Every structure is written in structure tokens, then in C-alpha cells.
Amino acid sequence: MPRSVPTHRGSGRLPDAMSQLPNQPTEPPVPTSADVARLAGVSRATVSYVLNNNASVRISETTRRRVREAATELGYVPHAAARSLRAGHTRMVLLPTVNFPTDPLHHRFFHELESGLRRLDYTVVQYGSTGLDSDDAPRAWAELRPVAVIAPGTIDLTPHGISVLRRSGAKAVITLGPRPVPGAHALVMDQREVGGCAVGHLLESGRRRIGVVMPEECGLAPFAEPRLTGARQAARLHGARVEPLPLRYDEESAARLATRWRTLDLDAVFAYNDEYAMLLMRALQDAGIDVPRETAVVGADDLMLGRLLRPRLSTVRMELATAQPLADLVDRLVRDPGGAPEHHDLLRVGVVRRQSG
Amino acid sequence: MPRSVPTHRGSGRLPDAMSQLPNQPTEPPVPTSADVARLAGVSRATVSYVLNNNASVRISETTRRRVREAATELGYVPHAAARSLRAGHTRMVLLPTVNFPTDPLHHRFFHELESGLRRLDYTVVQYGSTGLDSDDAPRAWAELRPVAVIAPGTIDLTPHGISVLRRSGAKAVITLGPRPVPGAHALVMDQREVGGCAVGHLLESGRRRIGVVMPEECGLAPFAEPRLTGARQAARLHGARVEPLPLRYDEESAARLATRWRTLDLDAVFAYNDEYAMLLMRALQDAGIDVPRETAVVGADDLMLGRLLRPRLSTVRMELATAQPLADLVDRLVRDPGGAPEHHDLLRVGVVRRQSG
Numbered sequence: 001m002p003r004s005v006p007t008h009r010g011s012g013r014l015p016d017a018m019s020q021l022p023n024q025p026t027e028p029p030v031p032t033s034a035d036v037a038r039l040a041g042v043s044r045a046t047v048s049y050v051l052n053n054n055a056s057v058r059i060s061e062t063t064r065r066r067v068r069e070a071a072t073e074l075g076y077v078p079h080a081a082a083r084s085l086r087a088g089h090t091r092m093v094l095l096p097t098v099n100f101p102t103d104p105l106h107h108r109f110f111h112e113l114e115s116g117l118r119r120l121d122y123t124v125v126q127y128g129s130t131g132l133d134s135d136d137a138p139r140a141w142a143e144l145r146p147v148a149v150i151a152p153g154t155i156d157l158t159p160h161g162i163s164v165l166r167r168s169g170a171k172a173v174i175t176l177g178p179r180p181v182p183g184a185h186a187l188v189m190d191q192r193e194v195g196g197c198a199v200g201h202l203l204e205s206g207r208r209r210i211g212v213v214m215p216e217e218c219g220l221a222p223f224a225e226p227r228l229t230g231a232r233q234a235a236r237l238h239g240a241r242v243e244p245l246p247l248r249y250d251e252e253s254a255a256r257l258a259t260r261w262r263t264l265d266l267d268a269v270f271a272y273n274d275e276y277a278m279l280l281m282r283a284l285q286d287a288g289i290d291v292p293r294e295t296a297v298v299g300a301d302d303l304m305l306g307r308l309l310r311p312r313l314s315t316v317r318m319e320l321a322t323a324q325p326l327a328d329l330v331d332r333l334v335r336d337p338g339g340a341p342e343h344h345d346l347l348r349v350g351v352v353r354r355q356s357g
Numbered sequence: 358m359p360r361s362v363p364t365h366r367g368s369g370r371l372p373d374a375m376s377q378l379p380n381q382p383t384e385p386p387v388p389t390s391a392d393v394a395r396l397a398g399v400s401r402a403t404v405s406y407v408l409n410n411n412a413s414v415r416i417s418e419t420t421r422r423r424v425r426e427a428a429t430e431l432g433y434v435p436h437a438a439a440r441s442l443r444a445g446h447t448r449m450v451l452l453p454t455v456n457f458p459t460d461p462l463h464h465r466f467f468h469e470l471e472s473g474l475r476r477l478d479y480t481v482v483q484y485g486s487t488g489l490d491s492d493d494a495p496r497a498w499a500e501l502r503p504v505a506v507i508a509p510g511t512i513d514l515t516p517h518g519i520s521v522l523r524r525s526g527a528k529a530v531i532t533l534g535p536r537p538v539p540g541a542h543a544l545v546m547d548q549r550e551v552g553g554c555a556v557g558h559l560l561e562s563g564r565r566r567i568g569v570v571m572p573e574e575c576g577l578a579p580f581a582e583p584r585l586t587g588a589r590q591a592a593r594l595h596g597a598r599v600e601p602l603p604l605r606y607d608e609e610s611a612a613r614l615a616t617r618w619r620t621l622d623l624d625a626v627f628a629y630n631d632e633y634a635m636l637l638m639r640a641l642q643d644a645g646i647d648v649p650r651e652t653a654v655v656g657a658d659d660l661m662l663g664r665l666l667r668p669r670l671s672t673v674r675m676e677l678a679t680a681q682p683l684a685d686l687v688d689r690l691v692r693d694p695g696g697a698p699e700h701h702d703l704l705r706v707g708v709v710r711r712q713s714g
Contacts, residue, residue, distance in 0.1 A: 030524055075524045077499040097454070097483055114485045123500065126454055126483035128471045142434040143480065167387055167432045251664060275661070282665040304632070305662060307608060308639040 031074040040070035047071075051078050093117050093330065094141050096152030096176065097128040105301065109320045113150075116327025122147075134158055142168035148334050150187070153177015153222050157184060172333035178226045180343050185333055187326065189347040191223050192230030197316050198270040198298045199234040199242070201351040207268035207296055208240040213276050216248045224272060227300075231270055245269070247276060254283035261289055267296065268357060274299035274306045277313055281356065296357025311355035319348045388431040397427035404428075408435050450474050450687065451498050453509030453533065454485040462658065466677045470507075473684025479504075491515050499525035505691050507544070510534015510579050514541060529690035535583045537700050542690055544683065546704040548580050549587030554673050555627040555655045556591040556599070558708040564625035564653055565597040570633050573605045581629060584657075588627060602626070604633060611640035618646055624653065625714060631656035631663045634670055638713065653714025668712035676705040 033051075037044045042063060049057045050067040070076075095110060114124045125144070132140055138161035141149050149170050151157055157175060162183045165173050173184045180186035195212065202210055212231045214224050228244055235242045243266060247253055261284060271277035277299030281291055291297050291311060299306055299315040306313030321344070329344065390408075394401045399420060406414045407424040427433075452467060471481045482501070489497055495518035498506050506527050508514055514532060519540045522530050530541045537543035552569065559567055569588045571581050585601055592599045600623060604610055618641060628634035634656030638648055648654050648668060656663055656672040663670030678701070686701065 030526055075521050077496050077521060077525050079500065079502060111485060123497075124485065125501070126485070128468060128481065128483070139434050140480075143436065144482070145436060164432050164434060168434050169387055249661065251661075278662060278665055304606065304608075305635060308635055 031076040033076065033078070035074055036067065036070045036076045039074060040066045042067060051076075091122050092144060092146045093122045093124050093148045093150070094144065094146040095124055095126045095150050096155075097126045104303075105318055105320060109323055112323030113326055116324045117330060120327055120331050122331075134161060137161070138164045141165060142170070145169050148172040148174065148330055150174045150176050150330070151184075153179070153189075154219060157181045159183050171335075171337040172330060174330065174333065178222055180341070183341060185341050186343045188343055188345050189320070190345060191226035191347075192233065193347055193349045194300055194316050194318065195227035195230030195232075195270065196234040197230075197349045197351055198227075198300065199231040199240075201314070201316075201353070202268040202270065202296055202298060202357060203234065203238050203240055205268075205296065205357065207357075208238070209243070209266045209268070210235060210240060211243045211245045211264065211266045211269035213247050213269065213272040213280065214244045215272050215276060216246055216253075220272075227270075227272065247272075247280065249276065249279065251279070251283070254279045255286070258283035258287035258289065261287060261295070267294070268298070269295060270298050270300075272300065274301045274303040274313060274315055277315070277356075278305055278309060281309065281313070292355065292357040298351075298357050302352055306354070309356070313356045314354045315352045317350050317352050321346045321348075388433040390433065390435070392431055393424065393427045393433045396431060397423045399424060408433075448479050449501060449503045450479045450481050450505045450507065451501065451503040452481055452483045452507050453512075454483045461660075462675055462677060466680055469680030470683055473681045474687060477684055477688050479688075491518060494518070495521045498522060499527070502526050505529040505531065505687055507531045507533050507687070508541075510536070510546075511576060514538045516540050528692075528694040529687060531687065531690065535579055537698070540698060542698050543700045545700055545702050546677070547702060548583035548704075549590065550704060550706045551657050551673050551675065552584035552587030552589075552627065553591040554587075554706045554708055555584075555657065556588040556597075558671070558673075558710070559625040559627065559653055559655060559714065560591065560595050560597055562625075562653065562714065564714075565595070566600070566623045566625070567592060567597060568600045568602045568621065568623045568626035570604050570626065570629040570637065571601045572629055572633060573603050573610075577629075584627075584629065604629075604637065606633065606636065608636070608640070611636045612643070615640035615644035615646065618644060618652070624651070625655070626652060627655050627657075629657065631658045631660040631670060631672055634672070634713075635662055635666060638666065638670070649712065649714045655708075655714050659709055663709075663711070666713070670713045671711045672709045674707050674709050676707075678703045678705075 033044050033047045037047045040047065046059060046063065047067055049059060050064050051071060095114065117124050127141060127144070132155070134156045135158075137151075137155045138157065142164050145168055147170060149165055149172070151173065153176060157173070159182065162173050162181070174187060175181045175184050176187045176189070178189060178191045180188055199210055210231070212228050214228065228242070232242050243264060245257060247257060257280065269280065271280050277297055281297050284291055284295060284297070289295055297313065299313050300318070302315045302317040306315050326344075333342070390401050390404045394404045397404065403416060403420065404424055406416060407421045408428060452471065474481050484498060484501070489512070491513045492515075494508075494512045495514065499521050502525055504527060506522055506529070508530065510533060514530070516539065519530050519538070531544060532538045532541050533544045533546070535546060535548045537545055556567055567588070569585050571585065585599075589599050600621060602614060604614060614637065626637065628637050634654055638654050641648055641652060641654070646652055654670065656670050657675070659672045659674040663672050683701075690696075690699070
């Protein structure tokens with residue numbers, strides 16, 4: 001079907017082609033930037049400059065207002081993919097969604113990072129990886145042609161996966177997790193520090209026979225394993241014993257562990273996090289074991305619930321680097337993609353000493 | 358720069374144009390489906406049929422394997438936007454990310470919905486709305502040209518916002534939250550039922566002076582307000598009194614409320630959820646108020662922590678509809694966009710009676 005507006009044709013035709021998808025029978029045609037240009041009486045280039053806030057071109061405030069009013073009147077919205085093509089690169093950054101409910105710490109971090117990237121004019125989308133393996137996930141991400149991918153620690157990125165992403169146009173492939181991956185940039189949250197901090201504190205209080213709770217829930221191993229490693233490294237310096245304690249997050253599993261507690265001959269336990277600590281502490285108390293006299297208990301995450309328990313729960317508090325400098329970092333890696341992989345450590349830990357150990 | 362492969366030209370040139378973004382100096386050119394076709398010795402149409410799992414075209418297993426091997430060798434990944442254009446519609450569904458840490462219930466629900474949509478060959482992306490208002494959010498979503506949007510209850514979609522989305526090509530605009538929005542489909546989680554269920558239970562146990570905790574944390578009002586409404590509706594039938602109790606999620610705020618508890622003359626409290634219930638119950642106990650003799654306490658969410666408290670916490674348990682039928686529903690609304698707005702109720706509630714009330 002021939003179009004009546006010549007500016008729709010020629011080299012700029014991709015954006016309009018992209019937006020001419022079939023419409024609902026009840027809706028008018030999808031408005032294009034050419035429609036906005038016609039209504040405002042300006043060129044399409046001017047429409048693009050105004051709506052993309054391009055400050056490098058001088059356009060009067062009157063014209064800018066006319067373009068914005070025309071866009072509003074027509075209900076025109078720029079097309080992210082088309083804008084990317086004009087700009088010569090996409091502006092989409094993929095963030096991971098995690099496979100288990102997010103704690104407040106990571107939740108706040110991701111929201112700050114998202115806001116920071118949006119301020120830099122990136123489009124941030126989150127993409128889940130449930131049911132995707134190390135091969136599927138990079139392919140699924142690559143189909144969206146992101147300019148940067150921040151991959152979760154729960155997906156083991158391979159050199160092949162990184163190559164798939166880079167060859168699809170990703171300027172920056174960044175992992176976020178306990179360990180760097182060769183060939184990718186890394187925002188490292190070294191979980192060993194959490195275990196090391198908890199056990200270091202218990203050693204200082206004179207404990208030498210230390211259990212470390214290992215959650216059996218799937219998806220937590222990438223966090224639990226390095227915490228155990230960190231606990232062992234700290235214990236070794238003092239000749240202390242570390243005993244891994246598999247535990248499911250249910251009362252039955254906790255009661256079973258509490259029943260055989262005295263045969264384990266432990267004087268302290270690092271309970272993975274505050275929620276497992278609450279579960280285990282209740283089971284220990286129900287089994288008549290005195291916390292902290294017989295067994296000290298330390299959690300992690302510094303959740304509110306730890307302050308509400310009796311005895312009040314000692315815990316490892318974690319802080320993540322502020323997100324705006326990381327958004328700037330992502331932007332720099334996108335603009336200058338040739339450099340060597342960079343590693344940045346995000347995690348700061350410290351003990352909050354209360355009554356439980 | 359002229360290209361050496363004639364099939365790159367003509368009407369099919371959009372996909373290649375989209376993928377010819379500048380590359381890192383260290384990376385080879387982005388492979389195109391034409392490169393795959395050449396290496397496999399087949400047409401580009403065949404490449405497209407094989408890689409998009411189009412079962413309606415008969416292609417031998419040998420050819421399919423050759424195409425897949427060529428794609429793997431070259432590191433070729435289909436371009437979601439280009440595939441959408443060929444298919445005549447996009448396959449992207451936008452899901453919301455919420456502004457506060459997700460509870461296990463919603464977390465599981467969204468992951469199941471995402472998997473269900475992915476099985477139907479949709480690309481699911483999550484898009485945060487922090488810092489976006491009722492006007493900004495639909496515009497930001499529309500830039501991605503999704504075929505369906507599931508909008509969170511925390512964004513008040515206006516008729517204008519819905520129109521922006523539909524005119525950008527969205528076949529289905531679906532809200533997910535406490536209330537339907539005129540002009541959009543709705544997956545309703547009617548929070549009034551939660552308040553009604555909690556208070557109905559307290560009335561049955563003979564309580565008549567019932568406090569309802571109203572969290573002061575921002576973002577919770579869309580849940581707390583209808584819970585209060587449901588509580589009031591249930592209480593009215595029995596001539597019972599309902600007293601809203603503003604509470605911040607910190608120990609100081611809870612202690613202040615507990616100090617003036619006896620002046621409020623309440624014999625029960627519905628504490629919004631289990632976490633606020635734990636906070637308030639601890640403060641009441643520290644202030645010497647007997648739970649449940651003086652004051653019954655009921656939470657909501659049926660979290661593990663409620664079972665670990667003493668007295669064990671009574672709670673409202675929520676269940677959401679299974680997600681696969683909802684994925685099918687989204688697919689149907691996309692395929693048949695002309696129908697009247699549909700409302701589906703997702704929430705089922707019931708009381709879990711323990712010791713606290």
C-alpha cells in the first residue's frame with residue numbers, strides 16, 4: 001500500500017516499518033515520528049532531536065514545545081529499537097532477576113542501579129533465568145540485543161556464552177556474584193567474607209567447635225559454599241574445628257538437627273543467615289539447649305527479626321557499594337569495550353554483636 | 358560499503374541492518390542469518406524456519422541439523438525485534454518488578470507466569486517502575502513495543518496511559534493488583550478479602566474491639582487500605598469497632614504503640630502481615646500485655662517465622678491461581694484483542710489458627 005508522506009521512505013524507513021504492526025480493530029494506526037513532524041511542521045530529524053533530548057543541536061524552546069505537544073496529541077512514543085539503530089548502538093541493559101525471593105539488601109541495590117542507569121538514558125530490563133542453563137541463558141539474552149548484560153551468579157557463564165553475547169552486540173558482559181568469570185567483567189560479592197567474619201567473631205569469643213549451616217534449598221549453594229570456605233579459612237588460623245550442617249528450611253529438619261546436637265559437640269554455629277538462625281535457635285531452645293551459654297548462634301543479613309528474638313541475634317551485616325558509581329562504571333565499559341576484564345568488589349561486612357553469641 | 362551477499366538486500370534487509378551495530382575492535386562482525394544460510398548451503402527462509410522451530414514447514418532432520426550446526430559455529434542468535442517484524446507482531450511481554458522486596462508467594466507466581474509465557478514462545482522482560490509516575494511508566498513501557506503489558510498495582514494506569522500502550526502496539530494491557538482499572542483487563546488480588554478473613558476469624562472468637570495495623574512504609578498503601586476496608590466491612594455486620602493503627606516497621610514505633618495499648622481498649626489486632634505481627638507482638642509482650650488473653654494477634658502471609666514465635670502466630674494464608682492458565686489467558690487476549698475488558702480474581706484466602714488469636 002503506497003504511503004502518502006514521502007518522508008516515510010528512504011534510509012530512515014526502519015523505524016516506521018517496525019511500528020507498522022497490525023493494530024487492534026478498535027485502535028487508530030500507530031503514530032509515527034513522521035506524523036509528529038507533519039503536525040508540528042518540522043523535519044523528522046528535529047522530532048528525533050527534541051524527543052531524544054539531544055542537547056548538542058540548537059533548537060528553539062518554541063519548536064521544542066510544538067514538537068512535544070504534537071507527540072502528546074498523537075500519542076507518539078519513540079521506539080527503543082529504532083532509536084538504538086539511529087544512535088548506532090542499543091541502549092538496553094539486562095539485569096538479572098534472582099531465583100529466590102530477594103532480600104532487602106539486593107532489592108535496594110538493584111533498584112538503585114536501575115535508576116542510575118535510567119538517568120544515563122539506558123533502558124533497563126530484567127530477565128529471569130529460571131529453567132535456563134548456561135547455554136540457553138546467554139542465547140535468550142542475546143536475542144534482545146542488549147548493549148550490556150549483568151549476569152547473575154546463579155548462571156555459570158562459559159567463554160562460549162560470553163562470546164555469543166559479545167557477538168550479538170553486547171559491549172559489556174558483567175557478572176554479579178561470588179566469583180569472577182574469565183573473560184567477563186565482574187562485580188564481585190565475595191561470600192567468603194561473610195563466613196570469615198562470622199567465624200572470626202566466634203573465635204574471638206573463645207569458641208573453637210563451630211557448626212556452619214548449609215541450606216539444602218536449591219539455588220543457595222553459590223552463596224553457602226563460599227561462606228563455608230571463608231569459615232574454614234578463618235578457623236584454620238586458630239586450629240578450630242568447622243562442621244558443615246545440612247539443613248532444610250522447615251521445622252522438622254531443624255528439630256532433627258537439634259535432637260542430635262549434643263552428639264555433635266559444638267559450642268557455636270554460624271547459621272547461614274538470620275532466617276535459618278531463627279529456625280535453628282527455636283529448635284535448639286525447644287530441645288533445652290541454652291543459647292548462648294551452650295551454643296553461640298550467629299546469623300547474617302541483619303534483618304529486623306534478629307532484634308526481636310530472645311536472646312537477640314548476633315549477625316553479620318552486609319553493605320553493598322552505592323549503585324550510582326556502578327551505573328557510571330557500566331556506562332564506561334559500554335563506551336570503551338576494548339579494555340581488559342575489570343573486577344570490582346562490592347561487599348563490605350561487619351559483625352553486629354547482640355546476645356546470642 | 359557494498360555487501361558481497363545479494364540475499365542481504367531487498368525486503369528482508371531490516372534484520373541485517375539491525376544487527377550491523379558497531380562491534381568491539383576485538384570481535385568479529387556480528388553474524389547474520391545470511392551467513393548461516395551460506396555456511397549451511399540453504400536459503401535464509403530455511404534458516405528462519407529451523408531456528409524459530411516453525412513446525413508448519415517440512416524440513417528434513419539432516420537440513421535442520423546442518424542449519425543448527427552452522428548457527429552454533431558462527432555464534433548466530435536470532436534477533437527478537439527482527440523476528441517480531443517477520444511474524445507481524447512482537448512477542449515481548451512486560452512484567453512488573455515491585456517496589457518492595459517480594460514475598461515468596463508473589464515471587465513464585467511471577468516465576469511460574471514467566472515460565473508459562475516462555476513456553477508459549479513469548480519473550481518476558483521485567484521492567485521496574487521506581488521513580489516513574491502514572492504518565493512516565495506507560496511511555497517507558499511503550500518504547501519497548503511489548504505485545505502485552507502486565508502492570509503492577511502500584512502504578513495507577515490512566516485511560517491516557519492505556520491508550521499510549523495500545524497505540525504503540527500492545528494487544529493486551531492487563532493490571533495486576535487490588536483493583537481493576539477501567540479500559541484494561543485485570544488480574545485482581547482483592548486485598549479486602551485478607552482483612553475480611555482476619556477480622557471474621559477474630560469476631561468468631563468473640564473479639565469486638567479490633568485494631569488494624571496500617572504500615573507507614575511507602576508503597577504498602579495499595580495493599581493496606583483495601584485490607585482495612587475489608588476489615589471494616591466484616592466488623593460492621595457484628596457491630597464491632599475497628600481502629601486503624603499507623604505503625605512504622607521499627608522497634609521504636611512498635612514500643613510507642615505498646616505503651617499506649619491499654620488506653621486504646623482493644624481486645625484484638627490484625628497486624629497487616631506476619632512481619633508486622635512479629636514486631637508488634639514482641640513490643641506488646643515486652644510491655645507486659647498477654648497475647649492472646651488480653652489481645653489476640655493475627656498476621657497474614659503464613660510465613661515460617663509465625664510458626665517459630667511463642668505463642669505461635671495465627672495468620673491469613675493466601676493462595677494465588679496457578680500461573681499456566683494465566684499464561685494461556687494472556688496469549689488469548691493477545692490473539693483476540695477486540696474483546697471487552699476481562700477481570701479474573703486470583704486470590705484465595707483462609708485462616709491458619711494457631712495460638713496467638
